[in-house]
Amino acid sequence: MKFLRHIEDKLSEISVYYSLRIIFCVFCLIPVILLSLTYLTFVYKTMLGWEEEKVSASLYQSSNIFSKYLDDVKEFSDKIYINKHVKKILMTNYSDIQQVYTDYSSIDYLEALLTNYNIIDNFKIYTENYTLLDNSFIVKASYKIINSQWYKNAIELKGQVFLQLMNDPITKKDYMCFIRSLWEKEQFLGVLVVNFDLNKTTYALVKLPYDYVFFAENDFIYGIIDNLTDEEKKILTDINGFYDYENCKIDKRDFRNKKVAVKGLSFTVAPYSDVNFRVLFLIPLYHLNKATFKMLMYAILILVLIILFFYLVLRHYISYIKSRFIKIQKGIDKVVSNQFEIENSIGGKDEFENVYEAIYKMAEDTKKLIQKVYIQDLENHKLISKQNEINFKMLCAQINPHFLFNTLESIRMKALSSSDKETAKMLRLLASLLRYNLSLKDEPVLLGQELEIIENYLKIQKMRFGERINYKIENLCEENEKILPLLIQPVIENAVKYALEYNEDGGNLSIKADNEIIDSMNYLIIEIKDDGPGIQKSKLDELNLTFSNFDEYLKNLNENKIIKDVSEKNEAINTDSMISYKSKSVLHGTSIGLENVNSRIKLYYGINSGLVITSKKNEGTTVRMKIKKES
Numbered sequence: 066m067k068f069l070r071h072i073e074d075k076l077s078e079i080s081v082y083y084s085l086r087i088i089f090c091v092f093c094l095i096p097v098i099l100l101s102l103t104y105l106t107f108v109y110k111t112m113l114g115w116e117e118e119k120v121s122a123s124l125y126q127s128s129n130i131f132s133k134y135l136d137d138v139k140e141f142s143d144k145i146y147i148n149k150h151v152k153k154i155l156m157t158n159y160s161d162i163q164q165v166y167t168d169y170s171s172i173d174y175l176e177a178l179l180t181n182y183n184i185i186d187n188f189k190i191y192t193e194n195y196t197l198l199d200n201s202f203i204v205k206a207s208y209k210i211i212n213s214q215w216y217k218n219a220i221e222l223k224g225q226v227f228l229q230l231m232n233d234p235i236t237k238k239d240y241m242c243f244i245r246s247l248w249e250k251e252q253f254l255g256v257l258v259v260n261f262d263l264n265k266t267t268y269a270l271v272k273l274p275y276d277y278v279f280f281a282e283n284d285f286i287y288g289i290i291d292n293l294t295d296e297e298k299k300i301l302t303d304i305n306g307f308y309d310y311e312n313c314k315i316d317k318r319d320f321r322n323k324k325v326a327v328k329g330l331s332f333t334v335a336p337y338s339d340v341n342f343r344v345l346f347l348i349p350l351y352h353l354n355k356a357t358f359k360m361l362m363y364a365i366l367i368l369v370l371i372i373l374f375f376y377l378v379l380r381h382y383i384s385y386i387k388s389r390f391i392k393i394q395k396g397i398d399k400v401v402s403n404q405f406e407i408e409n410s411i412g413g414k415d416e417f418e419n420v421y422e423a424i425y426k427m428a429e430d431t432k433k434l435i436q437k438v439y440i441q442d443l444e445n446h447k448l449i450s451k452q453n454e455i456n457f458k459m460l461c462a463q464i465n466p467h468f469l470f471n472t473l474e475s476i477r478m479k480a481l482s483s484s485d486k487e488t489a490k491m492l493r494l495l496a497s498l499l500r501y502n503l504s505l506k507d508e509p510v511l512l513g514q515e516l517e518i519i520e521n522y523l524k525i526q527k528m529r530f531g532e533r534i535n536y537k538i539e540n541l542c543e544e545n546e547k548i549l550p551l552l553i554q555p556v557i558e559n560a561v562k563y564a565l566e567y568n569e570d571g572g573n574l575s576i577k578a579d580n581e582i583i584d585s586m587n588y589l590i591i592e593i594k595d596d597g598p599g600i601q602k603s604k605l606d607e608l609n610l611t612f613s614n615f616d617e618y619l620k621n622l623n624e625n626k627i628i629k630d631v632s633e634k635n636e637a638i639n640t641d642s643m644i645s646y647k648s649k650s651v652l653h654g655t656s657i658g659l660e661n662v663n664s665r666i667k668l669y670y671g672i673n674s675g676l677v678i679t680s681k682k683n684e685g686t687t688v689r690m691k692i693k694k695e696s
Contacts, residue, residue, distance in 0.1 A: 104364065138184065187201070243259035285302050532571065533570070555662050561574070
């Protein structure tokens with residue numbers, strides 16, 4: 066135990082990085098290198114045999130795919146062979162060219178049929194009926210074609226199919242051709258030649274990630290090796306000539322200054338074909354290293370054993386590291402949970418101690434900063450709250466309410482005694498309006514109640530100005546809908562003052578409250594619209610810019626983490642304390658002003674709420690009040 070403690074003391078004085086590196090090199094890295102070299106030597110001897118099996122299996126599968134393509138070509142030739150329209154045309158001796166064109170139009174569908182077979186490039190029907198005309202399908206056989214061997218073989222086989230690699234007499238292009246003669250009972254009609262592209266054929270045959278070349282007999286036909294020179298083609302032809310296709314074993318050859326593994330496949334495509342196909346694969350030896358996945362299975366087992374041995378040796382040391390880490394974790398957890406009284410050290414001189422010292426210093430600095438900000442914020446909060454309490458009282462109670470109501474009631478009674486009912490009604494509406502405003506607190510009230518007071522205010526204005534002012538109030542919301550007080554009234558006052566009162570012809574004012582869904586969120590929308598002279602564009606832009614600047618203020622306020630943390634320990638800053646953000650939003654009579662209205666909405670309901678003003682000259686102004694509702 067004393068020895069282990071001595072090791073612990075020594076390790077605590079050097080960096081953890083060097084400690085782990087020394088242990089890793091001595092107990093892990095050197096053994097892994099030695100065992101890996103032994104293992105790779107063993108695996109390399111088995112790679113070629115495994116890859117040979119893989120290539121053979123893939124070739125067999127690809128050959129089946131190629132056979133299916135040939136079946137498609139055979140199927141297409143059968144459809145042409147039994148086609149009555151084609152046979153009728155081939156059997157008819159025409160005297161009228163127009164009739165030939167008419168009958169040719171009856172087989173136009175053959176071109177559409179050809180598109181169903183991707184491997185087929187084109188087909189030709191060579192006929193000895195010289196009353197016909199040449200087109201894309203039917204060609205009059207020349208003397209040279211009639212005397213060619215493939216043409217004679219087709220006639221001799223009486224409709225049986227065979228494959229031939231040849232140059233198309235019309236297009237002068239090399240094709241793999243599917244050939245058969247056409248008969249009606251014992252009457253010879255012509256020879257069908259279906260040409261399919263050699264490139265498509267080899268692609269269908271070979272889908273392996275190796276370079277390959279394609280031979281017919283001993284002649285080089287096609288290869289996917291890039292930029293083959295004539296000399297390289299000759300080398301490949303020589304390899305093809307010497308390769309043992311019967312045993313199909315992998316053979317190593319030199320090609321392009323590197324060692325390649327040669328693998329070949331030879332087969333006869335169909336009966337009666339005089340072409341023997343051969344495919345020769347050139348597999349770079351480094352490509353065979355893909356078989357090393359077998360090595361991984363052994364490597365995993367070896368690594369598990371090494372890791373187990375490594376674990377037994379380092380278990381005590383890991384336990385020591387873990388104990389120091391737990392001490393640091395406990396210190397971090399306390400700081401995260403705002404408990405800044407932590408131990409000043411965990412002992413030692415390693416990186417863990419350095420990290421813990423930084424955590425301890427951060428905890429002390431944070432504690433001092435929060436205390437400073439907390440005290441300062443409390444003082445500011447008290448000052449702002451007191452200031453806004455005074456502002457709100459100035460708004461709602463500038464004179465003694467009992468004196469005001471008693472005086473108004475006395476005036477109203479004298480007006481009634483003098484039979485002046487209109488004056489009495491105006492005084493009653495004014496008393497109701499003042500009583501409501503003086504009883505308000507800065508908390509939500511029923512929307513219907515707020516609109517009722519607005520209507521009383523407009524009734525008074527109606528009595529003052531008569532037919533010069535017309536209004537309409539429409540509430541489409543539920544009865545229990547609530548809103549902060551004194552949000553709508555300042556907007557109405559501005560509309561009456563600037564749009565209607567100074568307009569000799571008067572005007573119309575409409576108020577509409579409704580619910581609306583915007584971006585999947587519920588909003589209360591209050592729209593105040595007038596048909597007054599409108600707002601100048603410069604003033605309108607200034608107002609909307611002011612509203613946007615207040616959004617940035619709120620965003621910065623919400624991102625201030627220290628204030629957030631402090632506010633969690635106290636009450637949230639109320640909306641009254643934020644209204645003072647706009648110094649120029651002063652009180653004018655009973656009107657808070659549009660800027661204060663916008664500020665109060667955003668502070669209480671969030672930055673997604675607020676005012677938007679639109680206006681056109683001589684067409685009026687619309688103030689849209691958007692208030693986000695709770696989910």
